[in-house]
Structures are given as structure tokens and as C-alpha cells.
Amino acid sequence: MSLDLAAIRAAHDRIHPFIKRTPVLTCEALDTARGARLSFKCENLQAAGAFKSRGACNAVFSLTDAEAANGVVTHSSGNHAAALARAAQLRGITAHIVMPAGAPQSKVHNVVSFGGRITYCEPGLNARETACARLAAETGATLVHPFDDLRVAAGQGTATVELLEDVPDLDFILCPVGGGGLLCGTAVAAKALKPGIKVIGVEPALADDVAQSFRAGRRISIPTPATIADGLRTNCTGEKNFPIIRQYVDDIVTVSEEGIVAAMRELWEKLRMVIEPSAAVPYAALLGNKFAFAGKKIGLILTGGNVDLESVPWLKK
16 A cells, blocks of 8 residues: 555544544643644543554554454554554454563553453564564464554554644644654645645654664664653664655654653643653653744644653652
């Protein structure tokens, strides 16, 4: 398949019974503090706690009965795992999930709650892919890759369709980027619906494979990242995704670990919104003045809210 607005709209029609149309929130105090008008697409309130439900549902409900018969398999640090387990449960098939040892317990519990069958592996993309391939061979399950799958990317792009329906006059959309599925869907939808809009991907400086690749014009692999943003700990952007990112995305910026934590805290204090570190990177880009945004209208995708209390100690006070 190709990734275009028609594919994203078809995905929206396919998945709308199984997802939430998440709200877009604004905050006058944050607008004043940043000198811009900010619109937060709250995918942290999505089914299973993250935007990943969109892509997972599109992939699972795109399968033929024959393809679905032996279930699905994937590897994920958590949000895609839970989303795929939920989508499989909705279709009545088995989800085999490879997760790295040490994955946040909140995300493990989320997967288990939807009936996902977890197999643990060592951290790192190679270990995850090896374990996933073994499970696929043993079970006959169909692979639904967490990000390098255009069916997944089309599902993720539906969040931007909704965002621009609610706030059509945006100048920028800021989007977290790990493997690139969300960024692909976001950029394709945004540029089709509003060609003049700027789409900026944001990732942790400790996981800057996409930024390096974007600058070099070729995919660059890095060692397993050590960022707090566990959902963005990819070694290399997706093979299918990278050409789309190069074509449609205007820039990739990086943010510090301290900036991510500061963004989480400020959004909790002002929006009363608990988000995971991966979801905080777009707002961290504003805190770090990573691009010229004064006076602009900016959409930020808050990707997920599955977070352990240990990473947000101020909530205990």
C-alpha cells in the first residue's frame, strides 16, 4: 500500500468504532508563557492510553480472516504492545508480544489486561526482532511492526485529521518521533489537508537517530538509547518511513532529558495532565526554544499517558 490521505481516511472509517476521538485542550497560562497559541491533541486519553491504538486497530482490522487466523505478533516497549493486544482482543485473535526486560510495569500490566501473551527479551532492537521472528515462525502469527508498517502509519495519521478538523488554522504541528510511524502519518495528513503547515519531529538528544538520518539523507543506526522516553528508544527509523519523513517533514529537533522532565511537570501543573516522557518531547522543544514559534498557532500531539509514579515524583506530594 501507499501512504496518502485516502489511505488515512480509509483507516479512520475502519477504526472509528474502536477508538476515541480525543479532545484538543488549550491553556491560557501556557499560551502566555510561551508567546504562542497552543493546542494539545490528547492521545494520552486514547483507548489503551496512547495513540498506538489507532495504528494497531487499522493493521488488525485490515487483515483477511486467513491472515488473522494464527493471531498477530510484535515487539514493543509498551504502548504498541498494549494497543495490539487490545485490537486483537476486539477481533478475537491472539496477540504475541515481545517486550524488553525492564519495561515499565504500568505498560506490562496494560498488555496483560488485554490478554497479550508476553515474551521477554534483552533490551535492544536486534534482540527484540530476533525474538519476534522466532515467535512468528513458531506460531504462524502475522507481524504487525510497531512503526515500520504503512497500515500502522495510516492509522496514526488519523489523529492529525481530527486535530486539523478541530483547529484548522495551525501554523505548526509538533510530533514525537521514535521509529517514525506517527510522524509519517502526521506529516502526510497535515501536508495534504494544509500544504503550508510546518511539521516538526521531536526526539530526545540521547535517541537522535532520526535527526542524524534527516541531516545525512540516509538511515543511521545508533546504540540502544538510554533516554527516559522509553517509547522513543529506537536504534534506527523505519525503512518504509524514512523516505516519507524526508519528503514531508520540515525539520527534526532534539531535546534534553532535563527538558523532557520539565515539560512533564509544567503540563501537569498547568493542564493537570499526566503524560509519559515520550509524550512530553514536543512541549520540551518549546521550552528549549528549538525553533522560531513566537506568535504562531501550534498543535502538539500528546502521545501517551502510561506512566509509572516513580518518574513523576511531584504527584506524590
